[in-house]
Amino acid sequence: xxxxxxxxxxxxxxxxxxxxxxxxxxxxxxxxxxxxxxxxxxxxxxxxxxxxxxxxxxxxxxxxxxxxxxxxxxxxxxxxxxxxxxxxxxxxxxxxxxxxxxxxxxxxxxxxxxxxxxxxxxxxxxxxxxxxxxxxxxxxxxxxxxxxxxxxxxxxxxxxxxxxxxxxxxxxxxxxxxxxxxxxxxxxxxxxxxxxxxxxxxxxxxxxxxxxxxxxxxxxxxxxxxxxxxxxxxxxxxxxxxxxxxxxxxxxxxxxxxxxxxxxxxxxxxxxxxxxxxxxxxxxxxxxxxxxxxxxxxxxxxxxxxxxxxxxxxxxxxxxxxxxxxxxxxxxxxxxxxxxxxxxxxxxxxxxxxxxxxxxxxxxxxxxxxxxxxxxxxxxxxxxxxxxxxxxxxxxxxxxxxxxxxxxxxxxxxxxxxxxxxxxxxxxxxxxxxxxxxxxxxxxxxxxxxxxxxxxxxxxxxxxxxxxxxxxxxxxxxxxxxxxxxxxxxxxxxxxxxxxxxxxxxxxxxxxxxxxxxxxxxxxxxxxxxxxxxxxxxxxxxxxxxxxxxxxxxxxxxxxxxxxxxxxxxxxxxxxxxxxxxxxxxxxxxxxxxxxxxxxxxxxxxxxxxxxxxxxxxxxxxxxxxxxxxxxxxxxxxxxxxxxxxxxxxxxxxxxxxxxxxxxxxxxxxxxxxxxxxxxxxxxxxxxxxxxxxxxxxxxxxxxxxxxxxxxxxxxxxxxxxxxxxxxxxxxxxxxxxxxxxxxxxxxxxxxxxxxxxxxxxxxxxxxxxxxxxxxxxxxxxxxxxxxxxxxxxxxxxxxxxxxxxxxxxxxxxxxxxxxxxxxxxxxxxxxxxxxxxxxxxxxxxxxxxxxxxxxxxxxxxxxxxxxxxxxxxxxxxxxxxxxxxxxxxxxxxxxxxxxxxxxxxxxxxxxxxxxxx
Numbered sequence: 001x002x003x004x005x006x007x008x009x010x011x012x013x014x015x016x017x018x019x020x021x022x023x024x025x026x027x028x029x030x031x032x033x034x035x036x037x038x039x040x041x042x043x044x045x046x047x048x049x050x051x052x053x054x055x056x057x058x059x060x061x062x063x064x065x066x067x068x069x070x071x072x073x074x075x076x077x078x079x080x081x082x083x084x085x086x087x088x089x090x091x092x093x094x095x096x097x098x099x100x101x102x103x104x105x106x107x108x109x110x111x112x113x114x115x116x117x118x119x120x121x122x123x124x125x126x127x128x129x130x131x132x133x134x135x136x137x138x139x140x141x142x143x144x145x146x147x148x149x150x151x152x153x154x155x156x157x158x159x160x161x162x163x164x165x166x167x168x169x170x171x172x173x174x175x176x177x178x179x180x181x182x183x184x185x186x187x188x189x190x191x192x193x194x195x196x197x198x199x200x201x202x203x204x205x206x207x208x209x210x211x212x213x214x215x216x217x218x219x220x221x222x223x224x225x226x227x228x229x230x231x232x233x234x235x236x237x238x239x240x241x242x243x244x245x246x247x248x249x250x251x252x253x254x255x256x257x258x259x260x261x262x263x264x265x266x267x268x269x270x271x272x273x274x275x276x277x278x279x280x281x282x283x284x285x286x287x288x289x290x291x292x293x294x295x296x297x298x299x300x301x302x303x304x305x306x307x308x309x310x311x312x313x314x315x316x317x318x319x320x321x322x323x324x325x326x327x328x329x330x331x332x333x334x335x336x337x338x339x340x341x342x343x344x345x346x347x348x349x350x351x352x353x354x355x356x357x358x359x360x361x362x363x364x365x366x367x368x369x370x371x372x373x374x375x376x377x378x379x380x381x382x383x384x385x386x387x388x389x390x391x392x393x394x395x396x397x398x399x400x401x402x403x404x405x406x407x408x409x410x411x412x413x414x415x416x417x418x419x420x421x422x423x424x425x426x427x428x429x430x431x432x433x434x435x436x437x438x439x440x441x442x443x444x445x446x447x448x449x450x451x452x453x454x455x456x457x458x459x460x461x462x463x464x465x466x467x468x469x470x471x472x473x474x475x476x477x478x479x480x481x482x483x484x485x486x487x488x489x490x491x492x493x494x495x496x497x498x499x500x501x502x503x504x505x506x507x508x509x510x511x512x513x514x515x516x517x518x519x520x521x522x523x524x525x526x527x528x529x530x531x532x533x534x535x536x537x538x539x540x541x542x543x544x545x546x547x548x549x550x551x552x553x554x555x556x557x558x559x560x561x562x563x564x565x566x567x568x569x570x571x572x573x574x575x576x577x578x579x580x581x582x583x584x585x586x587x588x589x590x591x592x593x594x595x596x597x598x599x600x601x602x603x604x605x606x607x608x609x610x611x612x613x614x615x616x617x618x619x620x621x622x623x624x625x626x627x628x629x630x631x632x633x634x635x636x637x638x639x640x641x642x643x644x645x646x647x648x649x650x651x652x653x654x655x656x657x658x659x660x661x662x663x664x665x666x667x668x669x670x671x672x673x674x675x676x677x678x679x680x681x682x683x684x685x686x687x688x689x690x691x692x693x694x695x696x697x698x699x700x701x702x703x704x705x706x707x708x709x710x711x712x713x714x715x716x717x718x719x720x721x722x723x724x725x726x727x728x729x730x731x732x733x734x735x736x737x738x739x740x741x742x743x744x745x746x747x748x749x750x751x752x753x754x755x756x757x758x759x760x761x762x763x764x765x766x767x768x769x770x771x772x773x774x775x776x777x778x779x780x781x782x783x784x785x786x787x788x789x790x791x792x793x794x795x796x797x798x799x800x801x802x803x804x805x806x807x808x809x810x811x812x813x814x815x816x817x818x819x820x821x822x823x824x825x826x827x828x829x830x831x832x833x834x835x836x837x838x839x840x841x842x843x844x845x846x847x848x849x850x851x852x853x854x855x856x857x858x859x860x861x862x863x864x865x866x867x868x869x870x871x872x873x874x875x876x877x878x879x880x881x882x883x884x885x886x887x888x889x890x891x892x893x894x895x896x897x898x899x900x901x902x903x904x905x906x907x908x909x910x911x912x913x914x915x916x917x918x
Contacts, residue, residue: 005060005075006082007033009041010052012089019044032057034261036108039363046342048360052089053265054082061237061259090266095225099136100129102267105232107239109260112364113248118157118239120232122150124225142272144190151197158235161204169196236262244461268359270352271302275324277353278303281316283336284346286368289375293336296476313476328358339363344385346376369425369486370399374547389914392555397875397902401489403548404894406539408526414533418510420496422530423482428469428491429524429536432517434503436463450523452508454501456481469525473499491527552897555904565911569888570899573868577637583893587900590646592890593868597654613689628717635725639736646737649722652714653704653743663690704744705754712757719761727771739776741801746785748792755796782806787848790855794863800856802849804869808837811845841877850884866890875902882906
């Protein structure tokens with residue numbers, strides 16, 4: 001841990017900037033003082049108005065948590081030095097009865113985690129200092145409003161008191177006074193609420209858990225501002241390990257060992273009247289990338305009001321036109337330009353205006369949808385702020401899933417039931433649910449749902465992940481629901497005021513209509529337009545084009561340019577002509593895996609069953625003939641769709657029993673018929689035959705190349721179909737480029753034997769057709785022994801394709817179908833594994849791949865190496881594969897655009913980062 005635990009930022013009492021920088025750059029500093037602390041320091045250094053404060057480092061958080069929530073030696077003394085320094089700089093003291101210093105205590109991790117961790121505002125207020133605040137401002141209402149907010153937030157965030165208890169008390173006071181808004185409560189009302197809130201505190205705080213606040217055996221709201229500060233700092237550190245923060249990190253692949261900083265900063269107040277305000281804004285539209293100022297603000301409010309959805313916000317475009325806020329609004333628009341010029345990116349910022357003066361409370365690179373990320377990256381390049389390589393790096397490959405997910409079918413006819421804010425684009429349809437738990441239950445039952453809430457909170461994260469989309473009746477475009485949904489790529493519509501939600505009774509009335517939605521009713525939402533529709537609207541998958549195509553074209557330029565580093569290709573896994581065409585449309589440079597067994601499904605399943613169960617050679621040969629004709633037809637379609645591009649066809653791989661009916665089903669049928677007195681002699685014979693094909697461990701049984709060795713006629717049939725289709729197309733002027741892959745090789749002698757048979761059949765087809773065929777023959781490396789002995793197997797292979805699905809199973813001893821639901825979640829939770837090894841390549845498997853690549857090249861310097869397992873479409877794995885020297889990755893047709901971008905980024909990362917703007 002760094003010897004220095006605290007860094008200050010902002011100006012001193014003489015107006016001089018005394019910011020201490022934790023790193024040479026903001027990116028370096030964020031690992032020490034978190035993203036918020038690093039950017040506060042950076043804004044202070046470039047001259048923006050930042051309330052002074054100090055940051056306690058992320059490393060201190062890690063040490064505190066690792067020691068069982070015990071402060072490291074000397075840290076509390078160091079914090080006390082910086083607290084006194086802040087009091088000196090401000091000329092005020094915490095808890096002063098005449099002119100108190102008030103501070104906010106906020107979290108700030110190295111990676112942005114909006115809404116996941118804790119914040120406390122107005123810290124330093126007590127029964128004495130609130131009088132000093134009132135005396136200094138001449139505003140009793142402001143004083144008690146600030147005090148009741150502090151008691152409520154401190155009790156909830158620091159002491160764990162249920163926040164709804166305070167909301168209920170506020171609603172009761174408003175009902176008593178006959179008013180609708182919090183702002184309509186007067187100073188006496190708020191003073192009463194302070195007393196009520198402190199009683200709620202005393203009644204609900206656990207005295208054994210928090211002995212520091214116990215007086216005469218009963219919890220009492222702490223009067224000592226230094227105790228308030230220490231407890232708040234501990235609460236922020238503790239929020240790093242809350243279930244919602246852990247889940248968010250898991251969803252966003254953020255390491256658990258980084259910790260969060262604590263930022264203690266002088267309060268500025270947006271709730272001091274009509275010349276005060278607070279807001280959250282983006283320098284460009286985070287939903288669609290439009291170059292416009294975007295966000296929300298509230299007059300006479302504090303920051304939490306904006307994101308909590310308690311009051312409906314005003315658009316940021318109205319700020320410079322709002323009486324009393326005009327000059328601050330113009331200054332904020334100038335700050336937008338300064339931040340974009342400095343960071344060369346779209347920025348997210350929080351601000352407060354106190355009695356006409358603008359203060360900047362935070363900035364960070366703004367979270368955005370995929371649509372916005374594409375547009376902003378292109379705009380920034382066209383404006384000369386960044387290079388093309390930087391533009392390519394600005395779009396997260398996983399974000400492209402948002403653009404490849406369904407939208408409403410443009411041909412669909414529907415009536416809009418209600419309308420809200422278009423908070424996160426994309427469309428979804430599903431059953432109405434009113435709680436996070438119900439969303440999870442519907443997910444487990446296989447039923448898509450739409451989570452309908454007054455407004456979401458961080459505790460709703462599991463339900464938001466489980467639901468297809470999110471719909472809220474309150475909150476703006478920077479509310480919790482909007483920010484989290486955009487980050488997840490989930491459709492979200494916010495602020496639908498027509499929805500009157502009764503969550504306890506699981507129903508929702510729609511104002512202006514006679515519609516009442518109940519749990520399970522089907523609705524559809526469009527996060528691009530803000531529309532809510534009763535019933536199901538057909539969804540369609542969008543096509544590539546526009547900004548996405550531009551970025552992918554730039555990515556391909558980088559990926560394919562040998563001058564910038566080694567070239568890596570992107571192919572697709574496709575098993576039929578339709579998938580091959582989709583792969584080509586999505587930019588695939590070939591087919592890396594055609595699983596021929598998938599061609600034997602549906603109506604053709606009977607043909608392969610006839611072959612397997614045939615009693616006579618005539619039946620067997622007739623079945624093979626029909627299978628060969630069917631396969632040849634598929635290959636003709638696939639080779640045409642991929643004309644001029646490689647198509648790797650894997651010979652039959654799975655055990656034969658997978659094509660047969662379940663013998664246990666037949667056994668039940670026989671039992672029923674025999675009980676009814678029927679003769680089942682023939683069926684008993686069939687059952688015995690079916691049982692003869694069952695294997696104790698079929699994954700390691702008669703499958704892969706072993707099938708072709710035991711049943712060589714299967715290989716002959718398939719190779720003739722492949723070669724025959726290629727010869728026919730060549731005669732028609734096409735340029736088919738099939739390659740034949742031998743599956744599940746473990747021994748050099750296996751590939752040697754099977755290859756000889758394949759070559760013999762190819763030669764026969766050449767002689768029959770008069771067409772010269774040059775069809776490479778390779779193998780799939782999916783067993784540890786094959787990777788270890790690749791220098792032997794490679795002597796007989798033109799290419800290696802690493803099948804990481806089976807390689808992972810055989811390496812780790814995990815059966816994917818069994819472990820993913822059985823214990824993989826537990827392994828991830830206990831950090832036995834950092835990533836699901838079936839989604840992101842396991843380091844041990846990566847070492848086997850490395851051995852295979854090195855051994856293959858030792859045996860055959862010209863060997864081509866690729867990967868066709870599921871991890872071939874995972875961006876993190878693609879980086880590993882690029883660094884291991886693979887020539888291509890192959891993935892699902894739908895993930896080809898993601899892989900194209902990820903492969904370009906892998907190349908950029910491994911070659912020193914993006915080029916700078918000239």
